[in-house]
Amino acid sequence: xxxxxxxxxxxxxxxxxxxxxxxxxxxxxxxxxxxxxxxxxxxxxxxxxxxxxxxxxxxxxxxxxxxxxxxxxxxxxxxxxxxxxxxxxxxxxxxxxxxxxxxxxxxxxxxxxxxxxxxxxxxxxxxxxxxxxxxxxxxxxxxxxxxxxxxxxxxxxxxxxxxxxxxxxxxxxxxxxxxxxxxxxxxxxxxxxxxxxxxxxxxxxxxxxxxxxxxxxxxxxxxxxxxxxxxxxxxxxxxxxxxxxxxxxxxxxxxxxxxxxxxxxxxxxxxxxxxxxxxxxxxxxxxxxxxxxxxxxxxxxxxxxxxxxxxxxxxxxxxxxxxxxxxxxxxxxxxxxxxxxxxxxxxxxxxxxxxxxxxxxxxxxxxxxxxxxxxxxxxxxxxxxxxxxxxxxxxxxxxxxxxxxxxxxxxxxxxxxxxxxxxxxxxxxxxxxxxxxxxxxxxxxxxxxxxxxxxxxxxxxxxxxxxxxxxxxxxxxxxxxxxxxxxxxxxxxxxxxxxxxxxxxxxxxxxxxxxxxxxxxxxxxxxxxxxxxxxxxxxxxxxxxxxxxxxxxxxxxxxxxxxxxxxxxxxxxxxxxxxxxxxxxxxxxxxxxxxxxxxxxxxxxxxxxxxxxxxxxxxxxxxxxxxxxxxxxxxxxxxxxxxxxxxxxxxxxxxxxxxxxxxxxxxxxxxxxxxxxxxxxxxxx
Ligand SMILES: [Fe+2]
Ligand SMILES: [Fe+2]
Numbered sequence: 001x002x003x004x005x006x007x008x009x010x011x012x013x014x015x016x017x018x019x020x021x022x023x024x025x026x027x028x029x030x031x032x033x034x035x036x037x038x039x040x041x042x043x044x045x046x047x048x049x050x051x052x053x054x055x056x057x058x059x060x061x062x063x064x065x066x067x068x069x070x071x072x073x074x075x076x077x078x079x080x081x082x083x084x085x086x087x088x089x090x091x092x093x094x095x096x097x098x099x100x101x102x103x104x105x106x107x108x109x110x111x112x113x114x115x116x117x118x119x120x121x122x123x124x125x126x127x128x129x130x131x132x133x134x135x136x137x138x139x140x141x142x143x144x145x146x147x148x149x150x151x152x153x154x155x156x157x158x159x160x161x162x163x164x165x166x167x168x169x170x171x172x173x174x175x176x177x178x179x180x181x182x183x184x185x186x187x188x189x190x191x192x193x194x195x196x197x198x199x200x201x202x203x204x205x206x207x208x209x210x211x212x213x214x215x216x217x218x219x220x221x222x223x224x225x226x227x228x229x230x231x232x233x234x235x236x237x238x239x240x241x242x243x244x245x246x247x248x249x250x251x252x253x254x255x256x257x258x259x260x261x262x263x264x265x266x267x268x269x270x271x272x273x274x275x276x277x278x279x280x281x282x283x284x285x286x287x288x289x290x291x292x293x294x295x296x297x298x299x300x301x302x303x304x305x306x307x308x309x310x311x312x313x314x315x316x317x318x319x320x321x322x323x324x325x326x327x328x329x330x331x332x333x334x335x336x337x338x339x340x341x342x343x344x345x346x347x348x349x350x351x352x353x354x355x356x357x358x359x360x361x362x363x364x365x366x367x368x369x370x371x372x373x374x375x376x377x378x379x380x381x382x383x384x385x386x387x388x389x390x391x392x393x394x395x396x397x398x399x400x401x402x403x404x405x406x407x408x409x410x411x412x413x414x415x416x417x418x419x420x421x422x423x424x425x426x427x428x429x430x431x432x433x434x435x436x437x438x439x440x441x442x443x444x445x446x447x448x449x450x451x452x453x454x455x456x457x458x459x460x461x462x463x464x465x466x467x468x469x470x471x472x473x474x475x476x477x478x479x480x481x482x483x484x485x486x487x488x489x490x491x492x493x494x495x496x497x498x499x500x501x502x503x504x505x506x507x508x509x510x511x512x513x514x515x516x517x518x519x520x521x522x523x524x525x526x527x528x529x530x531x532x533x534x535x536x537x538x539x540x541x542x543x544x545x546x547x548x549x550x551x552x553x554x555x556x557x558x559x560x561x562x563x564x565x566x567x568x569x570x571x572x573x574x575x576x577x578x579x580x581x582x583x584x585x586x587x588x589x590x591x592x593x594x595x596x597x598x599x600x601x602x603x604x605x606x607x608x609x610x611x612x613x614x615x616x617x618x619x620x621x622x623x624x625x626x627x628x629x630x631x632x633x634x635x636x637x638x639x640x641x642x643x644x645x646x647x648x649x650x651x652x653x654x655x656x657x658x659x660x661x662x663x664x665x666x667x668x669x670x671x672x673x674x675x676x677x678x679x680x681x682x683x684x685x
Contacts, residue, residue: 010056010125011033015061042080055132061088082103151182154182186212187212187268188287202224228257234285239273239332242270244269245270267311268291273289274286277340392665425573426573453533500528517554578594602660613662625652629648645675
């Protein structure tokens with residue numbers, strides 16, 4: 001406690017009116033001051049120096065006792081320690097209320113001998129000094145108590161800070177920062193224990209910071225043995241508190257490596273090196289602090305005063321560097337223990353998170369591999385969403401300016417995007433692949449039935465022609481005219497079947513034509529109804545099945561109502577699946593974000609036809625854009641052509657103009673050329 005050193009002045013103050021009447025010994029070694037105004041003299045001595053404590057014997061007539069005592073009560077008691085020697089006649093004693101006797105060293109009269117007065121003076125100063133020492137001790141213990149309380153508070157705060165940090169790099173930085181802040185160290189390093197490929201333990205120099213030098217950080221590994229200081233601590237688990245790194249005991253197994261000092265014109269003096277032990281008492285690393293600093297006032301305040309001292313010259317090192325206070329040994333050990341647990345938690349959380357992320361990715365890959373043409377879609381949507389969130393973060397004005405995504409928010413969005421189409425696993429894959437109104441096999445069957453109809457008509461007319469010829473031969477009447485009329489009718493009907501086949505094939509196309517599929521199909525059905533066509537068992541044959549009729553009546557796209565409902569159900573299935581995952585609280589929005597990726601601002605989307613921007617989250621609206629963008633630009637599929645980029649951007653803009661997509665997000669997507677940030681590797685997954 002260098003800060004507690006004070007100037008101490010010893011004085012005997014004698015009231016002027018007594019100076020003639022009593023004779024004080026002059027050889028006590030204590031200055032005697034005769035004063036006409038005792039109170040004023042005391043005040044001026046104390047005021048002279050802020051750091052002065054006055055040890056004082058006040059010699060006054062007994063009738064001044066009350067006044068002086070009252071005055072003494074007004075003075076800060078840490079500034080003065082005193083006794084009063086009262087002078088008077090025994091007869092005057094009853095006139096005074098001397099109820100603070102501990103401040104009175106004695107009561108003498110004018111006849112008291114010099115030797116007795118000397119004794120009284122010595123005894124008084126002995127008492128005064130004892131009081132002063134007791135007070136100092138009390139202050140010292142009090143300061144220790146405050147230190148211990150601060151240490152405790154620091155530990156609690158450090159525990160809180162460390163447990164809240166999820167990023168490993170930031171965590172290491174925080175551990176070192178807090179360790180230095182507590183101990184006033186100028187520099188420090190963190191080493192972590194790891195295993196090499198042969199399961200041999202080694203130390204990795206992971207993070208370092210020196211307040212007085214700008215040194216770029218370079219990780220390296222070193223053998224874990226007791227030859228180095230950090231290695232010794234990592235192997236033995238002992239705390240090393242070294243006053244001077246250059247004066248290590250010759251018998252110590254470890255030695256100091258001055259390489260760093262030479263490289264950076266630095267002088268490592270005091271060192272405090274503690275092991276980081278986890279809850280199983282295993283050493284997972286080492287914290288090494290260098291050069292505890294104290295400024296010359298000796299008062300180390302709680303904040304970072306020590307950090308404001310730059311160690312530039314050798315004189316600075318001599319002047320400011322002190323040995324690490326012993327109390328830091330256990331304190332830093334406690335911090336290191338908390339740090340070890342935080343690091344292990346961090347590793348575990350990262351590992352679990354990584355495993356989960358890989359599992360999600362593997363699942364998504366497996367699902368997407370059902371349809372190679374769409375594989376990579378969810379990964380690309382996730383990437384676009386992530387890029388879009390970062391682009392939103394850089395917007396400061398307007399509607400998007402109020403949104404800021406944290407790293408966790410972006411991770412949440414990525415997970416939601418990866419899983420957004422997970423529900424498709426429950427849906428018949430053929431529906432996704434359905435490129436035309438009829439499935440290929442249904443079209444083939446229809447063509448076969450039409451071919452059958454063609455042959456059936458042909459045969460029917462052949463039989464009719466045979467009948468005509470047979471009848472002509474039997475009746476010996478020419479049949480040419482009838483035959484040619486029949487032939488013409490046959491050709492007409494067969495041509496019509498061929499035309500119908502072509503018409504139906506055209507109708508099968510999902511593109512919107514001028515023709516109303518309903519009326520075209522009704523016409524064909526009417527014509528077919530006129531032809532009585534039977535199968536080989538004689539039952540009448542439906543050329544167009546009920547399903548063919550439903551499908552060929554589709555006005556837009558290739559899906560009928562039933563199929564459309566089934567496809568749209570994928571968002572509900574996604575929601576149900578994703579909701580079952582016990583997400584941590586920071587990812588609680590994932591199911592909702594994924595559920596809403598097909599909602600439109602104008603209320604025409606699904607599953608809930610939500611209306612307006614406020615009805616869905618920004619994340620869902622971002623995903624809607626990413627989803628459409630990727631669906632349009634995805635590489636050619638057997639049943640779907642890739643749309644060129646310029647056309648895609650026009651479509652997105654139109655969708656925004658038609659109040660389907662969020663216009664601010666579409667503008668951001670186009671203006672920042674966000675689509676250019678998708679690496680080719682992901683584009684071709
Ligand atoms: Fe979807
Ligand atoms: Fe999608």
